[in-house]
Amino acid sequence: MKISINRLKKYIALTESPEEIADLLTQSGLEVEGIEEFISIPGGLEGIVIGEVLTCEKHPDADKLSITTVDIGLDTPSHIVCGAPNVAAGQKVLLATVGATLYPTEGEPFAIKKAKIRGQVSEGMICAEDELGLGSSHAGIMVLDTDLPNGTPASELFPVTKDHVLEIGLTPNRADAASHLGVARDLKALLGRELCINQEPEIQVETTGPAISVTVEDSMDCPRYAGITITDLKVGPSPKWLQDFLKSLDMEPINNVVDITNFILHDLGQPLHAFDAAKISEGKVVVKKLPKDSPFVTLDEKERKLSGEELMICDPNGGMCIAGIFGGIGSGVTEQTTSIFLESAYFSPDVIRKGAQFHGLKTDASFRFERGTDPNMPVYALKQAVKLLQEIAGGKVCSEIIDIYPEPVADFEVLVEYGHINRLIGKNIGPAQVRSILEGLDIQVKNETDKGFTAIVKPYRVDVTREADIIEEILRIYGFQQVELSENLKTDYLAEHPVKDINKLQYRLSEILGSQGYHEIITNSLTKPLYSEKSGFLDPSLNVEIYNKLSEDLGVMRQSLLFSGLEVLAHNINRRQTDLKLFEFGTVYQKTEEGYQEGRRLAIFHSGNRSAESWIESSKPFGFADLYSTVEKVLEKLNLEVSEVQMVESAPFTYGLRLMLGQKELGTLGLVDDSLLKLAEVRQEVWFADLNWDLLCKKALGLKKYQEISKFPEVRRDLSLVLDKSISYDQVKQVALKAGGKLLQRIGVFDVYQGDKIEAGKKAYALSFHLQDQEKTLTDKVIDKTMHKLMEAFQNEVGAVIRS
Numbered sequence: 001m002k003i004s005i006n007r008l009k010k011y012i013a014l015t016e017s018p019e020e021i022a023d024l025l026t027q028s029g030l031e032v033e034g035i036e037e038f039i040s041i042p043g044g045l046e047g048i049v050i051g052e053v054l055t056c057e058k059h060p061d062a063d064k065l066s067i068t069t070v071d072i073g074l075d076t077p078s079h080i081v082c083g084a085p086n087v088a089a090g091q092k093v094l095l096a097t098v099g100a101t102l103y104p105t106e107g108e109p110f111a112i113k114k115a116k117i118r119g120q121v122s123e124g125m126i127c128a129e130d131e132l133g134l135g136s137s138h139a140g141i142m143v144l145d146t147d148l149p150n151g152t153p154a155s156e157l158f159p160v161t162k163d164h165v166l167e168i169g170l171t172p173n174r175a176d177a178a179s180h181l182g183v184a185r186d187l188k189a190l191l192g193r194e195l196c197i198n199q200e201p202e203i204q205v206e207t208t209g210p211a212i213s214v215t216v217e218d219s220m221d222c223p224r225y226a227g228i229t230i231t232d233l234k235v236g237p238s239p240k241w242l243q244d245f246l247k248s249l250d251m252e253p254i255n256n257v258v259d260i261t262n263f264i265l266h267d268l269g270q271p272l273h274a275f276d277a278a279k280i281s282e283g284k285v286v287v288k289k290l291p292k293d294s295p296f297v298t299l300d301e302k303e304r305k306l307s308g309e310e311l312m313i314c315d316p317n318g319g320m321c322i323a324g325i326f327g328g329i330g331s332g333v334t335e336q337t338t339s340i341f342l343e344s345a346y347f348s349p350d351v352i353r354k355g356a357q358f359h360g361l362k363t364d365a366s367f368r369f370e371r372g373t374d375p376n377m378p379v380y381a382l383k384q385a386v387k388l389l390q391e392i393a394g395g396k397v398c399s400e401i402i403d404i405y406p407e408p409v410a411d412f413e414v415l416v417e418y419g420h421i422n423r424l425i426g427k428n429i430g431p432a433q434v435r436s437i438l439e440g441l442d443i444q445v446k447n448e449t450d451k452g453f454t455a456i457v458k459p460y461r462v463d464v465t466r467e468a469d470i471i472e473e474i475l476r477i478y479g480f481q482q483v484e485l486s487e488n489l490k491t492d493y494l495a496e497h498p499v500k501d502i503n504k505l506q507y508r509l510s511e512i513l514g515s516q517g518y519h520e521i522i523t524n525s526l527t528k529p530l531y532s533e534k535s536g537f538l539d540p541s542l543n544v545e546i547y548n549k550l551s552e553d554l555g556v557m558r559q560s561l562l563f564s565g566l567e568v569l570a571h572n573i574n575r576r577q578t579d580l581k582l583f584e585f586g587t588v589y590q591k592t593e594e595g596y597q598e599g600r601r602l603a604i605f606h607s608g609n610r611s612a613e614s615w616i617e618s619s620k621p622f623g624f625a626d627l628y629s630t631v632e633k634v635l636e637k638l639n640l641e642v643s644e645v646q647m648v649e650s651a652p653f654t655y656g657l658r659l660m661l662g663q664k665e666l667g668t669l670g671l672v673d674d675s676l677l678k679l680a681e682v683r684q685e686v687w688f689a690d691l692n693w694d695l696l697c698k699k700a701l702g703l704k705k706y707q708e709i710s711k712f713p714e715v716r717r718d719l720s721l722v723l724d725k726s727i728s729y730d731q732v733k734q735v736a737l738k739a740g741g742k743l744l745q746r747i748g749v750f751d752v753y754q755g756d757k758i759e760a761g762k763k764a765y766a767l768s769f770h771l772q773d774q775e776k777t778l779t780d781k782v783i784d785k786t787m788h789k790l791m792e793a794f795q796n797e798v799g800a801v802i803r804s
Helices: 005-011 018-027 180-191 240-248 256-268 349-359 364-369 378-392 418-425 431-440 467-478 502-515 529-534 562-573 624-637 674-679 693-699 729-743 780-798
Strands: 002-004 032-039 048-058 066-071 078-082 092-097 115-117 120-122 124-126 162-168 213-216 224-231 272-276 284-288 295-297 303-305 312-315 318-322 340-346 402-404 412-417 444-446 452-457 580-592 595-607 609-611 644-648 653-661 664-672 686-692 715-724 744-753 762-771 801-803
Touching (some): 002 005, 002 240, 005 018, 005 162, 005 240, 018 032, 018 162, 066 124, 078 092, 078 120, 078 124, 162 240, 180 431, 180 467, 213 224, 224 378, 240 256, 256 272, 256 364, 256 378, 272 318, 272 378, 284 340, 295 318, 349 364, 412 418, 412 467, 418 431, 418 452, 418 467, 502 580, 502 624, 502 693, 529 674, 562 595, 562 686, 595 693, 624 664, 624 686, 664 674, 664 693, 686 693, 729 762, 762 780, 780 801
Parallel strands (some): 213 284
Antiparallel strands (some): 002 162, 048 066, 048 092, 092 124, 224 340, 224 402, 272 340, 412 452, 444 452, 580 595, 595 686, 644 653, 664 686, 715 762, 715 801, 744 762
């Protein structure tokens, strides 16, 4: 929401800078997200002056150029080469001096420099209106009718409006602040200054005109409906001040009638709607709901089917407007309009919200109505608009104000205790200051006692209905920053971690993988039956077949993400993109005895080289460690640790690992078998990880728990183990963690050897063990005891030989 500082100054005396005002509003809960400078004429006509053409002669070397001398109030006239066909001696013109920057209506800004044009010096530029951003004409230079002295800044002839506009991120509860008046009310309370609000004008019938009657059939959804008829209007452009105001809010002026309704909406927060009175059938306006599926053409020329729940402004022929949301194409104001019926209403927020959502329409009017407008504002806003229509459009009132308001909305009464104020704010605020803050917010204090009082809240504050709301109002005006923090912060209740959001989890992992050079792919869930028939690890009987398949190649739903990923790899490799890191979150499908089943999987692919060849190092192909490292990062992010790692030497892998989480398979990873690569026509090695995304999401533990860094030093000890070739590192790691206890912080492998220096069928691990106590410095005795326990465990549980 945009707020003009100039307009705020009409309501309240402001001497503060825009930045200071923004800071005040932000601290009080109206967060200012940005400040923009607005200038009604781009560049503000800086460097543009009024001049008088003294002489004008044809350029000797160019038929379309003239050489002129122009008096701009200096000691000597300026020499200007001009290409305009209408330039002549004696004219008053606008001249851009050397150094000025022009902001044309179309095109980029450009600076004026002293130059030679066909051998003649030119010390500026005589301007057309489009070159100054004053219009669109480029037929010739602007010829002025003015008595202002030569050298007078152009801004004195064409006033420039300068303003600062605040961009406020309005929260849904603050409907009362969706206007300049609403923001001024907050500044009144924050600064302790009075508001200057226009008195309600006296409106009298001036002439006769169309007779319009109003019937409200649905007073629940339309508690108040007001209107008035204006005639003898002259629809045309708005005055400059009104156009500048709307432009500062990024709105395009349309005509004086529509612009006035937009002005009132942004100024007072009350939406208005103008109907062409001549287009209202039989002069009857009816507020009601129309049957479901009734057609209605809106101003954007789209025919919409009504839901039957939206409120409509109708005449005997049907709908004229979706109440509070969007007008109809048949009843709007045009240049031919001479009489209007001006509507100002209070609609139920619920009915506006439902209608706007059903039709996918979000307008400035619906934005305010669906949050809750002021039920006491319609007639005041209507009168202010009538006054402007009389002044700007020459309108004359030809009817009394119609105001249908059968059950006025009462003020809210809220009981407040001083003890609760001080307890919730965390600071004692005296009754006098509480009363001053609330009265500054137009909240009356009645029935005051030593214990508390009754707050009387006007109905435009739809968000202030409880004691806690009153206390929040006091605090935001008093200032959050004025509540000192105690030395010992504490809380009565620490909320549980929120329920895991699967989509956010997936998005975060996508960010992590993307930051490591992976590209995300999204592949077709339909695939070839051939893959399951010849894969060796998929069961063709479990295929989910398509009844009306487009082709045999898209005949079944996939059981694995492997082959759709291999097709992507083949496509890229065939186009010489051979170094690939890909991942996909996708669904797999099976038909079982229990019915159709779906499962979400995370697939990761490596193929080609992990680093391109360069002068620093030669290219290195991807290996198993690269894939396993990525899988470990995924598990680390989800705060998960596998319970068991098993070897896999069957399809789809030449060799690989199976990761277990308890008794459930978490996923598999390894080198894809050549036979499967041939099926997908992939001609280089592929490393593939297939993880159960559903299980990962279910078991993810959320945030890691951290502890204070130990103050005591860490100790490293190394061991060399000779083991049977079948023993995996994971088995060794599990034995070490069990035997090392809480002193063992981490284990590292810094060498692996298989060769003729050790017995056949054996391998050697060189391991580092990092020991640390969180409470004291380790002694040699404790270190030796721990290492002895580790060596015993390795010998007894995995048959290791300790090499000295």
